[in-house]
Amino acid sequence: MGYDLFLGCVIPARLPFLEASSRKVFEKLGIELKDVDGFSCCPDPTGIEQIDHKTWLTLGARNLSLSRNSNGGIVSFCSGCVETLKGVNYFLNKDKKTKEEVNKDLKKIGGSYDGNTNVKHFAQVLYENLDKIRENITHPLDGFKVAVHYGCHYLRPSEYIQWDDPFEPKTIDEIVRVLGAESIDYELKLECCGNPVEKSDKELSLLMIKNKLQSIQDSGANCVALVCPACYQQFDFNQRELSKEEGIDFDIPVFYLSELVALALGIDRGDLGLNFHRIKPKSLFEIVHFA
Amino acid sequence: MSVVNFEFRNEVLKHNASLSYCYQCSTCSGGCPVALLTDGKYNPRKIIEEAILGFQEKLVDEQDPNVWLCSTCQTCVELCPQNVELTEIFSLIKNRCFENGNYPEGFFSQGQAIIENGVAIPYSNAILNRRKKLGLPDVKTASVDEIRKLLKLTQFENNIKKRGG
Known part of the structure; x- marks a missing residue:
């Protein structure tokens, strides 16, 4: 289809x-x-x-x-x-x-x-094709300790999103595990990234993402996986902002779920535009010996 | 002292009858990520209380608590034991603020961009080049004339002019 x-x-x-x-x-x-x-x-x-x-x-x-x-x-x-x-x-x-x-x-x-x-x-379509993904993995993501961020609008309001569970979601964790990575639980996993309040209160928005990143760092995860471009900007771009504004360097690479799937399926890394990320994933690849 | 404004209360109720189910238990505020961080400046339970009392001036003019701090994460909606559709009610209040021209600049600029381009972010030359390098196809977005026609029909173009840019 x-x-x-x-x-x-x-x-x-x-x-x-x-x-x-x-x-x-x-x-x-x-x-x-x-x-x-x-x-x-x-x-x-x-x-x-x-x-x-x-x-x-x-x-x-x-x-x-x-x-x-x-x-x-x-x-x-x-x-x-x-x-x-x-x-x-x-x-x-x-x-x-x-x-x-x-x-x-x-x-x-x-x-x-x-x-x-x-x-x-x-991500729903990927989940529905999980067997096909599993069959095509050539580069399992060994050593990737992924903090999954579902983001609010992937799940809620459940009344019309009608997908996964609003408070105990599992689809993206399962996809990440099929890729060979580990999904790391963290305290603020279901919290909002803070992107939507940026229009009304930039300081508050930065505080929300700072708390999330801190929770991820404390959990021992070495990267983030997410499925929303607003969340992506908040996690990746605003790590730079936090560094500039508050001198805090989390340096946690942020992947779109599609990027992790692409890496595991052996799609040429050079075609993915990973160089456009603010936080470069290169050092993570070295640490986990991802070829 | 604020006086109960039945007209505004009924307007909210007509838009969303779930308002009347609220018994002020504060589950919404307890689960709200913004309430947790703003020391009372944002408080969903209080906004609902003011809506029940029809406090139009507080909600729309003074914006106390500030309804624009809602992150639309929909946690309160999922948690509410009475199925009050809080985000929908907040959206109605924000729509009234918009009609009065009293709302944060970021919403204004997004609205302007859609009037001018049909999309919220216009395609810069740098992005068009980047798309080409990434092997991505050209995107044919909506006809701006068609979108503007709709934005005139819904009064959006008219209402957005009420805010000094």
């Missing part, structure tokens, strides 16, 4: 290397991703939804309407996009009157939305 690929904004326009590893992993596993023209911002569930719910529903419905379900529906590499697209589906199907209003606006640009587009997170 294949999927329509919803790229969103942050990954393709700021972190394209995360897109590169994700596309390569899907290609290697033989799962087709179809590029679709004409998507807008999802829109951001921590941004636009918070200031204008109606606009969030309308642009979200327009995006959903562009997937014709010819394949398995939409897949996205971003937890925010997945939350928005699942959420818009949920609200429109719950409230017929709002759905009619949204469709009245969509009609004026020649569109309409029926409420039937399936939406999946890329």
